Amino acid sequence: MPNPTAAILIIGDEILSGRTREGNAYYLAGELTRVGIDLAEVRIVADVQDQIVDAIRTLSAKYDTLFTSGGIGPTHDDITADAVGAAFGVGVDVRADAHALLARHYAARDAEFTPARMRMARIPDGARLIDNPVSVAPGFAIGNVYVMAGVPSVFQAMVASVLPGLVAGAPVHSHSLKVMQPESEVAEPLGALAARYPALSFGSYPFEVTQGYGVNLVLRGPQGEELAQAWRDMRDTFPGGE
Template sequence: MPTDTANTGAGPEIVTAAFIIIGDEILSGRTKDANLGFIADELVEAGIRLKEVRVISDDEDEIVDTVRALSAKYDYVFTSGGIGPTHDDITCDSVAKAFDRGVSHHPEAVKRMRAHAGDVGVDLNEARMRMARTPDGAELILNPVSAAPGFIVENVHVMAGVPRIFQAMVKELLPTLKGGDKIHSIAVSSNLGEGRVATGLGEIQARYPAIAIGSYPYFRAGNYGTTLVLRGTEMAVLEAAAEEVRQLIRDQGGDASDVEDN
């Protein structure tokens, strides 16, 4: 059972998620990950809180253990990578093993791949047909780019690693998932170093336990400063805390300006 979803009384409804990136090529530095930033943004919009990300190798035991652990801990798990036609694509079999399920060709996946192969004139050999396999009982995730689908087993959503396909699958999938209360944010930029606002900021944080205040120093174009980001589900409380932060910056002799938080 997810541990972080006990919603007591009138508190915000919290829906949590983890993201597993499966791929030796990310760990070796050969491929630079482009999927984390994308899904992180999309989950915020969907009202789902991304709590943890793991990058693991194409290793059956690692995949099985990680899927089991995170499936039990969070409401949703998303994965990317390892669902192609080659010998190193072991995500499908490993996820099936994590849930003690068999693997077989999914009739609807076979149909979609045949239709796509006919359209683009590709020979559907045995290796390609491996991409129509899913754990038994899986639901499919539409792949509008190249047909070979992703799939869902329990709360685990398995998607491709190629960013163009991953992004298309996420866009198909997220509207079908239940989100919680959306987290709003206000970002206040200042021309002060973090050290100047640190003490006052700690005091404001203590007065607003429902708001998470993050402090992010920046150095750019020869200037330095700090952006303070406040997050919370209740807009009125968020705005009150933000106004205290703006006042703190002015009290310290700085300039405060709200910035787009993205």
């Protein structure tokens, strides 16, 4: 059975302008691989409602799960909740449970619960809240879409909340072999190896160091005899590898 699939939609002008280097997709990719879900697509769009709505509709229909990152803070241009509501055809309003979480949080800090902060309690009708142990303001899930914050520490905490509940396929195991040859030299023997094990995945990732060119060969697949056999075969094919 193939692994379940996922995509992530990142909302943020600060990424597209080159000001911030995106890291949440990279983090999520590693976490999903670990639990046997294939990240199949990443999209980054600007804070423009039509584009967000289009991307949510397309990606949530195409893949088993869609994650989003960003656009759920207190500022006027944080429009993800409205975009998700529009994509699912449901209303969006301040909700009692989310409001109570935030009111308690600010009261405990003697901080004012301003209208801007209250925006963070706006949740599409019918969504489930996603716990935010870092800064309280919740994410939410509706259908197969998980809407999470862009701040990396909050994003990571929300991923940790959500992942165990998703149905995971078989975990992927991997083996790496560092070979000090240019990629163009390993391409043919690696292709022959890949042809012998069509159920496994072979990748080659070139690098350059002061001593010359090299390539990291990575073999991935479900744990078992075929993976073990392919790994022995790969080491025999590239005896200088380490």
